[in-house]
Amino acid sequence: MSISLSRPMSLAFSLPAVIAILPFLGACFYIFRFSISAEKGVIDGYSIQAYIDLMTPFFGRSVWLTLKLAFVATIIAMMLAVPLAFLLTSLKSPLARRCLTVTILLPLILNLLVQAYGWILLLGPSGVLNSALKALGIIERPIFLLFNETGVLLGLIQTSLPLAVFPIVSSVRGLSQEHLEAASSLGASHWRTFVDVTVPLLRPGLVGAASIVFAFNASAFAIPLLLGGRRVQMMGVAIRDMISPLFNWSGAAAAGMILITLTLIVLVFSSWLVRVTSEKVRG
Amino acid sequence: MSTTDTHLHIDNVSKSFGNVQALKGVNLEIKRGSFVCLLGPSGCGKTTLLRIIAGFENASSGRLMLDGTDISQMPPHKRGFGMVFQSLALFPHMSVAKNIAYGLKLRKVSGAEQRSRVEELLNVIELPGIADRPVSALSGGQRQRVAIARALAIQPPLFLLDEPLSALDAKLRDNMQIELRQLQQKFGVTTILVTHDQHEAMMLADELVVLKDGEVYQSADPATVYQKPANSFVADFLGAANLVPANVSKDGHVMVLGQEIACDTDHPAGTSLSAAMRAEHIGLIPVSKAKGHPVGAVKFLRDLGPSTELVITVDGQDLRVRCDNATVPDLSIGAQIALSLDGTRLSTFKA
Amino acid sequence: MRVGLLPTEGNSTYRFTVLLLATIGILISSLPVIVVTIMSFSASDNTGFPPPDLSLRWYWDVIAMFTQEDANSAQSVVDSTVTSLLVAFIVMIISTIVCIPLAYALARGDRRIRDGMELLFTLPLVFPLVILGIAFLLIAESLRMDIGIWRIVIPHVALVLPFVLRNCIGAMNGISVETEEAAISLGASPLRAIWDVVIPLMRAGILAGLIFALIISFNEFTITFFMYTIDVSTLPIWMYSRTVSSLDPSTLALSVFIIVADVVLIVLVDKLIAGRANLF
Secondary structure (H helix, E strand, O other), X not given: OOOOOOHHHXXXXXXXXXXXXXXXXXXXXXXXHHHOOOOOOOOOOOOOHHHHHOOOHHHHHHHHHHHHHHHHHHHHHHHHHHHHHHHHHHOXXXXXHHHHHHXXXXXXXXXXXXXXXXXXXXXXXXXXXHHHHHHOOOOOOOXXXXXXHHHHHHHHHHHHHHHHHHHHHHHHHHOOHHHHHHXXXXXXXHHHHHXXXXXHHHHHHHHHHXXXXXXXXXXXXXXXXXXXXXXXXXXXXXXXXXXXXXXXXXXXXXXXXXXXXHHHHHHHHHHHHHHHHHHHHHO | OOOOOEEEEEEEEEEEEOOEEEEEEXXXXXXXXXXXXXXXXXXXXHHHHHHHHHOOOOOOEEEEEEOXXXXXXXXXXXXXXXXXXXXXXXXXXXXXXXXXXXXXXXXXXXXXXXXXXHHHHHHHOOOOOOOOOEHHHOOHHHHHHHHHHXXXXXXXXXXXXXXXXXXXXXXXXXXXXXXXXXXXXXXXXXXXXXXXXXXXXXXXXXXXXXXXXXXXXXEEOHHHHHHXXXXXXXXXXXXXXXXXXXXXXEOOEEEEOOEEEEOOOOOOOOOEEEEEEEHHXXXXXXXXXXXOOOEEXXXXXXXXXXXXXXXXXXXXXXXXXXXXXXXXXXXXXXXXXXXXXXHHHOEEEEO | OOOOOOOOOOOOHHHHHHHHHHHHHHXXXXXXXXXXXXXXXXXXXXXXXXXXXXXOHHHHHHHHHHHXXXXXXXXXXXXXXXXXXXXXXXXXXXXXXXXXXXXXXXXXXXXXXXXXXXXXXXXXXXXXXXXXXXXXXXXXXXXXXXXXXXXXXXXXXXXXXXXXXXXXXHHHHOOOHHHHHHHHHOOOOHHHXXXXXXXXHHHHHHHHHHHXXXXXXXXXXXXXXXXXXXXXXOHHHHHHHHXXXXXXXXXXHHHHHHHHHHXXXXXXXXXXXXXXXXXX
16 A cells, blocks of 8 residues: 555545534434433433333333344345345346346335335235235235234335345355355255355355344334334334324433444444354354 | 766665565665666565655655755655556556656646657557557557556656566567667666566666665676676576585685585685576586586486476485587486586575 | 356256245335336226226326426425425535545545444444434424525435445545556646546446435435425425325326436446446
8 A cells, every 4th residue: 555645634535524424423412412311302411211211011012023023024135135146146137137236226215105105005905915816716805914014024125125135245246156166066956055155155244234134124214104004113103203292302312222222232243243253264 | 977877876775664674774876877677576675665766655764866866755746757557557547648648738738749749659669540549448568568658758767667567478578578678778768677577687677686675685787696696595586596505625616516616706715605506507418528527317307499407416406407409418317417517607605 | 157156057946946035025126116107007096906997197197286386285396396306416416525535535544544434434324214313303403593405405415425435435446556656656746646547537436426325315205204394395205295194196106207217327326336336
C-alpha cells in the first residue's frame, strides 16, 4: 500500500459521510435517553420505570411471537436461499441470470405496500388461492390465511429472501471449484459433497446471511402491520401502538431498546460464531 | 558540470517499515544518460528504492540529490519522473493518444503540440495509427510500448521502470529488451529499471546494482559483476555458479578440489576461501590426459542443442558444467571425467 | 462444469430438491407482483380472482388522478409524487457525494479506520426501522422547527448510505493504486489524479449507487410513515391512506407503474455492476 492517505486527509474525506450519518447516531442515542426518562411524554429525569412497565404478559407474548416468527422465517428463507444461490451462480445465460436477479431483488426494494397488496390478492377470502382451491373442490368455504401468522410469515420470507440470497451468492463464488471436484472425484455423491464439503465451506457466509435475515425479520414493521392487522402483534407493531393510540413515548423507546438489544445479541453471537468456525476451517 | 557528471546521487538512504529494515544505508551515484538496473531477489528492497526515487515512499533517512539539489521532500508529481509500472497502469478509460498526452495536458501543452508529440512517439515505438484505439484493444507488447511512450512523453529527467516486462512471455520479453535498450539510447534519458531477472539486467544495464536484504552487494558494469562477483551471493545470483571451498596454498595460488591453481588472490597462505566457478568455465578432459586434475563421475547429462548441461560429482560435491557441443567428449552417465579449471576465471571470497 | 452445486445432468434427488426449493423461492418472490399486475387489468370493481374480464380502465383512472386535481382530497397524488421524486433525488445526490470520498478514504487509508467505518455504515441496515422512525419523529418534534422535506430527506440519507457506500467501495476495489500513481508520476497532484483517474473509473459503481439510493428512497414506507405531515407526504403514504380500509384496483394500476420503474432501474444497476460487485 503506497498511496496511503495521511490520517488528517483520511478524516477529511470521511467527514461528509460522518455528518450525513450523525442524525442516525443522534436518533439511536435519543431513543436510549428517552427509554430511561422518568416522564412518559418528555425527556425528564432518569428512571427504569418504562422497562419495568413492559413486564406484562402482553408484551412478553409480543416478544415471543417476534422471536418465533423471525426464527421460522429465517430458517425457511435460508432453505430457499441456498438453492437459489446455487441456481443463480450456475446459470450460464446472462439474460436468465439477470431475470432471476431482478425477481429475487425486487421484493427487498419494491414499495412494501405493493407487495402487501399482492399477498392480500393471493391469500384473501376471494383471492387466488381460495378461488383455486374452491374451483378444485378441495374446500367449500374460504380458509383464512390473511391477518394471521401464516400471511405475516409468507411476507417476511418474501421480503427477507434477497438479504439471504446475495451474501450466499458471493460465498458460493468464492468457493473453490477444486474442493467440490476433489470430493466428487473421491466418489462422494452430490448429497455427501453438499453435507461434507459445501456446507462447511459456506458456513461463515450462511451464518452471516442468516443473522442479517433474522435481524431484519425481528424488526419488521410494515409487513406485520399490513398483513397481520391488529391480531399479529409483532414488536414493531406493538411499539407503534404504544405511540399512536397510547402516547407512551418512553415505553415505546424502552421496547425499542429491547428489540435493538435482541437483534444486536443475535448479530454479535453470529459474528462470533463465524470467527470461531472460520478459524476451524482454516485449521 | 563535473566530468563524472553524476545525475542522481542516492546518499545513504535507509527505509524501515515498522521493525523491518527494507533499505540499509544505500549509496549510489547514477551517471547522466546511463541505464541502471536494480537487481535482486524478491524482498531485497529494489522496488522500495525505486519508489523512494519516484517519491511514492519517503526515505527514513538519507537524501536524494538530483543535479546537486536535494529532492527528498519533493512530492512525486513535482518530480516529473516518467514511470512504467509492473501492471503498466494504463488508464483504461482513455484512448492510446489520451494516455500518452495526459502528462502533456497536465503541463498545459497546446492541443496541436500534444497531437504532434503523440504522433511522433507512436512512430518511435513503431505503432503508428493506433492513437484512437482504447487501451483494452491492444496486445501485451503494444501496451508495453504505449506505457513507455506515455512516460517518455513528458521528457522526464529520470525514467523509472518497475519490472515492466515481467508480464510478457519469454520470446516477446527478449524482443522488448532490445527495443527498450534502443529507445533509451535514442532518448539519452537516465534510466533506472528494477528486475529480478539477471538475464534481463545483463541485456539492458550499463550499470548493474545487486541488492540483497536492503544492502548493495555490488555495483558495477554487467561484465565485471559477472566475471568478478564481489561475493558468493552475487556469484550465485547471476547465472548459477559452482561454489566450492578453497584454500590459499601460497601467494597467488589456491587449492580447489585437490588441484593447485594460480589465481588472483591477495589473502595470506592458509586462508579458507570459497571459490566460484561458472558452469561454462569448467572444461572437460579425458581422465588419461589429466594428471593432477580433479576427477569426477557424470551424474546428469543433457544435450540442449547449442550446449550440453552436465552435473559431475567430485568428492561428493555436485558441479554444474556447460560445454560447447563441439568440445564434449563422448560421455554417458557414470563415466569418469577430469575437469580443467581456469584460474583467471575463478572468483574467490573470504568464506 | 460445476460439480456439486447444481449438477447439470442426471435425475438425482439432489438436483430435484435444489430445483424444487429454488422454484418455491422464485414463486414466493414473484407471485405477489404477478398477481398485482394481473389484477390491475381487471374490468371488475372488486378484486376477486380471477378477473371476469380484462380492461385498461384502472390505468385511465390513474392518469385521470394525475391530470384532474380532486379538490376534495386532503392530499393530492400529484403533490405526493412530486415530493417523493424530489426527496429521492436529493437523497441520491447527497448520499453519493458523501460516499465517494469516504469510499476512497476507506480503500486507501488506515486498515483499522476502515473496519470501524464499515461497521458504522452497516448499522442502518440492521437497525429496526420502526425505532428509527420513532426516534426521528421525536427529534423532529422537539426541534419545533419547520424543516420541510428535510424531515424525510435526512432519515432517508442514513438509510441508503450502506447501499451507496457498498457500491462505491466495490468500485474502488477494482482500481489499482498503480493507476493512480501513474497519473501522479506524470505530474498530476494527488487530488487531480483522483479527479482524472479514480472518479472516471468509479463511474459504474457511482451510477449503481445513485440508482440504488433513488429506488430505496422512492419506495421507502416505514420511516416516512412516522415522519410525514399533511404538507410533506410521499407516494407510498398516499397509497397507504387510500387503501387502509379497502383495496381498489386503481391503486393496483399505480403499483404496476412503480413495479415497472423499479424493474427497469434494477436491471440498469445489474448491468452497471455486471456481476462484478455484490449488490449489498
